[in-house]
Amino acid sequence: MCSSNNLYKNPKPCKHLADYKLKNGLCGYSLIQECFRTTPYGRTTLEISKSEIPRCNICSGCHGRFYMCLICSSVLCCWSPESNHAHLHSQSQTGHEISVDIERAELYCFVCCDQVYDPDFDNAVMCKHIMGFSRTENGGVESELRLSKRRRSSFGMDLDSKNMKRLFFRRDQKSKSCFPLGLRGLNNLGSTCFMNSVLQVLLHAPPLRNYFLSDRHNREICRKMSSDRLCLPCDIDLMFSAVFSGDRTPYSPAQFLYSWWQHSENLATYEQHDAHEFFISMLDRIHDKEGKESLAPKDNGDCQCIAHRAFYGLLRSDVTCASCGFTSTTHDPCMDISLDLSSCNSNPKGLTSKSSKPNESLGGCLDLFTRPEKLGSDQKLYCENCQEKQDTLKQMSIKKLPLVLCFHIKRFEHSPTRKMSRKIDCHMQFPFSLDMKPYLASSIVRERYGNRIFSFDSDESDISTQFEIFAVVTHSGMLESGHYVTYLRLRNQWYKCDDAWITEVDEEVVRASQCYLMYYVQKMLYHKSCEDVSCQPMSLRADAFVPIAGCC
Amino acid sequence: MRTPDLYPITETHRPLRFCSSAEPFGVGVTAHWISEARLMSAPNEDNASQPQLSSHVFDELLDSIIIDVASECHRVAKLGLDRNLEEEEEEELRLSAQARARVADPSNNSETNGKYIVDIFGQTHPPVANEIFECMNCGRSIMAGRFAPHLEKCMGKGRKARLKATGSSTAQTRYS
Numbered sequence: 001m002c003s004s005n006n007l008y009k010n011p012k013p014c015k016h017l018a019d020y021k022l023k024n025g026l027c028g029y030s031l032i033q034e035c036f037r038t039t040p041y042g043r044t045t046l047e048i049s050k051s052e053i054p055r056c057n058i059c060s061g062c063h064g065r066f067y068m069c070l071i072c073s074s075v076l077c078c079w080s081p082e083s084n085h086a087h088l089h090s091q092s093q094t095g096h097e098i099s100v101d102i103e104r105a106e107l108y109c110f111v112c113c114d115q116v117y118d119p120d121f122d123n124a125v126m127c128k129h130i131m132g133f134s135r136t137e138n139g140g141v142e143s144e145l146r147l148s149k150r151r152r153s154s155f156g157m158d159l160d161s162k163n164m165k166r167l168f169f170r171r172d173q174k175s176k177s178c179f180p181l182g183l184r185g186l187n188n189l190g191s192t193c194f195m196n197s198v199l200q201v202l203l204h205a206p207p208l209r210n211y212f213l214s215d216r217h218n219r220e221i222c223r224k225m226s227s228d229r230l231c232l233p234c235d236i237d238l239m240f241s242a243v244f245s246g247d248r249t250p251y252s253p254a255q256f257l258y259s260w261w262q263h264s265e266n267l268a269t270y271e272q273h274d275a276h277e278f279f280i281s282m283l284d285r286i287h288d289k290e291g292k293e294s295l296a297p298k299d300n301g302d303c304q305c306i307a308h309r310a311f312y313g314l315l316r317s318d319v320t321c322a323s324c325g326f327t328s329t330t331h332d333p334c335m336d337i338s339l340d341l342s343s344c345n346s347n348p349k350g351l352t353s354k355s356s357k358p359n360e361s362l363g364g365c366l367d368l369f370t371r372p373e374k375l376g377s378d379q380k381l382y383c384e385n386c387q388e389k390q391d392t393l394k395q396m397s398i399k400k401l402p403l404v405l406c407f408h409i410k411r412f413e414h415s416p417t418r419k420m421s422r423k424i425d426c427h428m429q430f431p432f433s434l435d436m437k438p439y440l441a442s443s444i445v446r447e448r449y450g451n452r453i454f455s456f457d458s459d460e461s462d463i464s465t466q467f468e469i470f471a472v473v474t475h476s477g478m479l480e481s482g483h484y485v486t487y488l489r490l491r492n493q494w495y496k497c498d499d500a501w502i503t504e505v506d507e508e509v510v511r512a513s514q515c516y517l518m519y520y521v522q523k524m525l526y527h528k529s530c531e532d533v534s535c536q537p538m539s540l541r542a543d544a545f546v547p548i549a550g551c552c
Numbered sequence: 553m554r555t556p557d558l559y560p561i562t563e564t565h566r567p568l569r570f571c572s573s574a575e576p577f578g579v580g581v582t583a584h585w586i587s588e589a590r591l592m593s594a595p596n597e598d599n600a601s602q603p604q605l606s607s608h609v610f611d612e613l614l615d616s617i618i619i620d621v622a623s624e625c626h627r628v629a630k631l632g633l634d635r636n637l638e639e640e641e642e643e644e645l646r647l648s649a650q651a652r653a654r655v656a657d658p659s660n661n662s663e664t665n666g667k668y669i670v671d672i673f674g675q676t677h678p679p680v681a682n683e684i685f686e687c688m689n690c691g692r693s694i695m696a697g698r699f700a701p702h703l704e705k706c707m708g709k710g711r712k713a714r715l716k717a718t719g720s721s722t723a724q725t726r727y728s
Contacts, residue, residue: 009631009632011630011631063612064615065615065616065619101623103616103619103620104620104623106623106627115623115626115627115630117627117630117631179672179673183672185671185677187681187683187696187697188680188681188696188697189681189696189697189698189699189700190697190698190699190700190701191700192700248673248675249675250675250677250681250683252681252683252685252696252699254685254688254696254699254703255688257699257700257703258688258689258703258707261703261707261709262707359645361641361644361645361648363641427652429644429645429648431640431644443633450624450627451624451627451628451631451633453631495672499681500671500677500681501669501671501677502671502672502673503669503671503672504672507651508650508651508654508655509651509655510651511647511648511651511652512648512651512652512654512655512656
């Protein structure tokens with residue numbers, strides 16, 4: 001079910017390394033550990049002498065690449081095929097096959113002529129990194145480098161559709177030829193395409209759909225229990241009932257609009273709004289109502305309202321001192337990830353480059369998002385270790401992945417200095433299947449230290465990193481007067497939801513579209529939900545549900 | 553005798569993130585090397601060997617960087633951290649480019665932009681939604697497509713409604 005437990009595979013040692021380990025164990029590594037020198041950027045080198053540059057034992061030269069033999073600690077050079085004293089040494093002395101590249105602190109076997117890897121050696125390297133900060137209280141680096149304790153967290157299995165199936169659905173033989181349930185157009189009530197596009201996403205986000213269709217928010221009970229007449233989740237529930245009723249004529253989300261406007265003062269105007277803004281506002285409103293009434297939060301303090309259970313993730317921000325390497329880490333909650341397009345990173349003076357624009361992709365934007373960024377010298381931060389202001393590096397990564405991952409592409413650029421806004425129209429490629437592994441905190445931090453074999457505290461192996469896309473919200477037109485359209489992926493078929501018009505489209509159309517919001521769901525939930533939507537509804541409640549024999 | 557082989561550097565479509573440009577590179581060692589080399593060369597040969605010296609330094613630096621990158625890539629490959637990135641990405645990019653080409657081709661475009669298309673359920677709809685229902689605020693019958701502007705005034709929200717409520721002439725001139 002989950003991805004492999006290790007984020008890397010332990011490479012098999014070569015015969016010579018294995019022999020070395022058998023004979024010498026770890027004592028060679030511990031001795032050499034004193035010579036390790038670490039830089040704030042995660043690099044490790046070997047420093048043989050503080051005052052002199054390294055010289056070869058055989059030729060006293062200082063050219064080429066240097067290796068230190070693990071057995072006799074002699075330093076040897078390798079300059080050219082003709083002048084390779086390190087290799088000579090390994091041949092002339094038996095047992096002296098393994099050495100360390102002093103520039104990078106990597107093991108090298110001169111018989112295999114290949115770089116080799118040993119978790120114990122990497123462990124020694126990492127311990128050196130940790131030891132550098134042992135005198136500080138704030139375990140910025142320490143805490144992340146502790147051996148991991150696997151924490152089991154409930155995976156949201158209660159959000160799956162088992163309950164829903166029992167109450168509402170039975171398999172229908174003819175279901176394959178029918179259109180998926182819940183596919184229904186939404187009438188535009190007057191510049192409300194921004195709202196319709198996001199509603200279509202929420203109506204088909206597996207955790208939300210399962211939650212509302214399982215009657216987890218019961219309108220009657222809510223009315224009795226709450227003195228507050230206003231309840232956005234109730235209106236959402238009403239909408240779910242209507243949209244999944246089997247009626248295929250376009251639905252007017254008027255009650256919902258009325259309810260939402262009563263909740264959100266500032267957004268209650270008849271004009272075009274930003275779909276992303278609306279999405280966040282919706283989640284806030286759901287949380288406001290449900291968060292208070294939900295069962296006691298679990299041990300880890302996470303809110304259990306449906307908005308959080310579906311979308312809540314955790315971002316990790318590392319701020320590293322460029323001078324001493326001391327890292328301080330903070331975690332910030334996020335309900336979505338806003339990504340910059342790389343083309344807007346150029347030219348501080350605002351000159352548009354006439355050269356060809358690079359091809360934008362989601363992977364590229366995520367790389368940009370998790371790239372170590374050197375903060376300007378006007379943004380020096382106080383380092384606890386150095387006790388003064390220093391240049392800093394900042395790096396973002398993902399600590400906890402949500403069930404549903406929303407990417408927001410920042411296409412609307414607002415320039416406060418020039419008092420104008422513009423829309424960035426460039427196309428962005430995005431995959432239908434996404435693996436978030438390289439952007440996890442564990443991968444990013446590990447990479448920062450040169451991908452050493454080491455267990456980090458932030459290793460998360462109980463949540464899968466595989467995602468499948470299920471909805472794309474696109475924007476076409478100008479900043480002020482554009483149009484939002486949602487593409488939904490149900491049972492591996494893409495549907496275009498353009499207000500009241502639902503049409504089938506090829507996946508090519510979706511790939512070529514200009515994405516603005518992209519919604520990915522954990523792969524397992526996606527595949528389960530593909531099964532669910534092929535069923536027919538069966539009414540158990542007196543009201544809205546109308547059983548239908550066939551829907552085509 | 554063999555030098556450590558230079559491992560093939562895997563080509564990826566994304567720039568390698570490994571060599572952070574923020575990191576000062578091997579310059580310390582080279583600086584030492586230059587001072588040592590100067591001491592070793594005879595004084596009257598200084599001017600003659602200057603370009604040679606620069607060339608050597610450059611070569612040394614370049615070698616150092618190349619092996620560094622190769623070593624990083626080797627580790628990534630051996631530890632299984634590269635995950636067939638190349639193949640997946642190439643496939644995705646190819647599909648994306650293909651899609652854009654097909655969609656851009658006018659002869660392929662069967663989609664009509666007009667609002668008189670038939671949806672998958674066989675229905676057509678007018679450009680402005682004409683379902684009629686009751687406004688939950690005032691009780692009047694409103695057409696769906698005009699519901700939002702009506703509701704705005706009805707609830708007293710929004711710019712125009714607020715202006716009407718205040719009735720202030722200064723407010724009007726400011727916003728007009």
